[in-house]
Amino acid sequence: MEILRSGLLQRALLEVVILGATCGALGVWLLHVRSTYAAESLAHAMLPGLVIATLVGAPLLLGAAGGVLVAAALIAVAARDTRVGAEVAVGVTVTTAFGLGAVLALAPAVPARLGELLFGDLLGTSTPDLVAAAALGALVALALGAGHRSLTAAVFDPVAAPSLGVRPGRIELALLALLAVAVVAAVQGLGNLLVLALIVAPASAGIRLGASLRGQIVLASGLGALAGLLGLVASAELDIAAGASVALAAIALYVLAALARPAAPRPPGSRRSPVEALGSG
Amino acid sequence: MSAAIEVAGLSATYGPGAIALCDVTFTATEGQAVAVLGPNGGGKTTLFRALLGELPATTGSVSVRGATAYVPQTERSRLDFPVSALDVALMGAYARTPWYRRIGAGDRALAREALQRVGLADRASERFGALSGGQRQRVLIARALVQDAGVLLLDEPFAGVDRTSEEAIMRILDELRAEGRVLLIATHDVDQARRWDRVLCLRGSQVAFGPPAETLTNAVLEGTYGEEIVVLDCGHRAVAVQHHAHSHSHSHSH
Numbered sequence: 428m429e430i431l432r433s434g435l436l437q438r439a440l441l442e443v444v445i446l447g448a449t450c451g452a453l454g455v456w457l458l459h460v461r462s463t464y465a466a467e468s469l470a471h472a473m474l475p476g477l478v479i480a481t482l483v484g485a486p487l488l489l490g491a492a493g494g495v496l497v498a499a500a501l502i503a504v505a506a507r508d509t510r511v512g513a514e515v516a517v518g519v520t521v522t523t524a525f526g527l528g529a530v531l532a533l534a535p536a537v538p539a540r541l542g543e544l545l546f547g548d549l550l551g552t553s554t555p556d557l558v559a560a561a562a563l564g565a566l567v568a569l570a571l572g573a574g575h576r577s578l579t580a581a582v583f584d585p586v587a588a589p590s591l592g593v594r595p596g597r598i599e600l601a602l603l604a605l606l607a608v609a610v611v612a613a614v615q616g617l618g619n620l621l622v623l624a625l626i627v628a629p630a631s632a633g634i635r636l637g638a639s640l641r642g643q644i645v646l647a648s649g650l651g652a653l654a655g656l657l658g659l660v661a662s663a664e665l666d667i668a669a670g671a672s673v674a675l676a677a678i679a680l681y682v683l684a685a686l687a688r689p690a691a692p693r694p695p696g697s698r699r700s701p702v703e704a705l706g707s708g
Numbered sequence: 709m710s711a712a713i714e715v716a717g718l719s720a721t722y723g724p725g726a727i728a729l730c731d732v733t734f735t736a737t738e739g740q741a742v743a744v745l746g747p748n749g750g751g752k753t754t755l756f757r758a759l760l761g762e763l764p765a766t767t768g769s770v771s772v773r774g775a776t777a778y779v780p781q782t783e784r785s786r787l788d789f790p791v792s793a794l795d796v797a798l799m800g801a802y803a804r805t806p807w808y809r810r811i812g813a814g815d816r817a818l819a820r821e822a823l824q825r826v827g828l829a830d831r832a833s834e835r836f837g838a839l840s841g842g843q844r845q846r847v848l849i850a851r852a853l854v855q856d857a858g859v860l861l862l863d864e865p866f867a868g869v870d871r872t873s874e875e876a877i878m879r880i881l882d883e884l885r886a887e888g889r890v891l892l893i894a895t896h897d898v899d900q901a902r903r904w905d906r907v908l909c910l911r912g913s914q915v916a917f918g919p920p921a922e923t924l925t926n927a928v929l930e931g932t933y934g935e936e937i938v939v940l941d942c943g944h945r946a947v948a949v950q951h952h953a954h955s956h957s958h959s960h961s962h
Contacts, residue, residue, distance in 0.1 A: 459786075459789060573807050573808070574807070576799075576802050576805070576807070576811075577802075577807070579791065579795075579799070580799055580802055582786060582789060583785055583786050583789045583791055583796070583799075583836075584780060584784070584785045584786070584799070586778070586780045586784050586785075587778045587779075587780045587785075587848075589760065589762050590760050590762075590776065590777055590778040590855075591799050591800070591802045591803055591855070592802055592803030592804075593802065593803075634790075637790065638790060638835075639790055639792075640789075640790050640791065640795075642790075643790060
């Protein structure tokens with residue numbers, strides 16, 4: 428296949444498989460913690476950081492990291508006001524940040540790269556980009572492995588978790604930090620908007636198909652990598668945008684999983700909002 | 709096992725301006741079960757958190773001898789989370805297993821033993837959320853056994869539990885008592901409270917503490933529940949608590 432002969436495509440393929448596997452595993456936890464909203468928000472809120480990095484010619488990774496940190500700090504501060512509530516705090520912060528990013532990006536003096544920031548540039552993956560994605564992906568995977576039991580206790584039983592030696596607040600914060608790392612890793616290849624598809628879709632499919640927690644994580648990782656592969660091949664064959672093809676492939680795999688295993692009736696006592704139900708299937 | 713709880717003049721709060729619980733004084737010695745009776749918001753959970761060391765005492769002192777386990781209401785845990793009964797029992801070994809180690813064979817055997825004790829050996833690989841309310845409660849008690857807890861804090865262990873499971877849980881709790889463990893059993897069911905060695909009545913502050921027969925007088929119950937109480941006229945009293953997830957009223961016609 429032609430895809431294996433071009434160095435450009437080889438790098439893109441490696442990048443997207445790494446990202447797919449990482450985001451898939453992380454996504455399972457985010458869906459179980461019900462942090463899909465936080466995931467989306469954090470990804471979007473880094474836009475000003477990306478734009479500023481583009482403006483001053485700094486690496487995107489640096490801008491993304493700065494943007495995430497500022498956004499996370501703003502959300503944490505805003506959410507402290509109990510009258511406002513966490514969701515409103517996130518909504519306000521993210522909309523502000525996204526708007527600010529757009530204003531900066533559309534200013535006449537700025538080179539027109541907004542599209543790339545939002546949708547990534549998979550085929551533009553350089554070797555340093557690839558190394559960075561691999562390192563960040565390994566970091567996320569290691570952290571998830573090391574924290575597996577703590578995450579399990581914190582998600583399953585946050586009330587009793589402290590008496591089991593686990594601090595659920597810290598664990599959720601750590602999970603959001605890992606999300607920030609994953610989004611930073613993915614922004615070059617998939618962009619600020621499309622990265623969400625790789626975090627949510629393979630994880631939703633994995634949760635549908637897997638019986639055990641480990642099974643779900645392995646499946647989600649595999650499906651994420653597969654979505655990357657299929658999307659990239661489709662984009663090369665059909666000559667369509669790479670990042671978008673990957674996102675669509677991930678969604679298509681989820682739809683197949685949902686058809687193969689329709690949603691089980693919810694066990695009594697589990698409450699989900701309609702938005703969550705849509706998000707996690 | 710020499711477990712014991714000693715609480716003297718305890719006040720604890722979640723934050724400035726919000727006194728959650730004050731003036732609690734009681735003791736529980738080896739092998740005693742204490743019912744903690746009170747309305748929702750009466751301070752049962754606050755007391756448990758103070759005993760677990762998660763909430764510092766603003767005044768007074770708390771001393772707990774023996775490892776302490778919290779047994780939550782099963783409805784509070786995530787029922788759609790893919791963990792088996794054995795997985796949940798194994799959580800009792802988390803605190804003593806470093807993150808870089810697998811859970812040891814000894815602890816796995818302990819978890820299976822604990823499930824056996826609560827009569828669920830054959831359901832070990834079943835998903836926790838697929839078990840009945842009473843079975844889930846027993847799995848959570850098994851987890852406390854794996855923690856090797858001398859002190860068990862049980863939050864409404866009989867809420868939403870069918871008659872058979874209730875009897876099974878009663879039997880297990882009696883066994884644990886016989887082994888010298890200390891049990892605190894939060895409940896808003898007066899009849900339930902009568903079964904145990906001591907009863908502690910809470911409504912923001914301590915209303916009464918002592919053996920149930922002497923303690924559970926009409927005056928104490930009215931002090932504990934205020935207008936929420938319905939006193940029936942046949943020697944039995946019934947409590948109807950409003951605004952609760954498992955609110956139920958008992959009526960007795962004998």
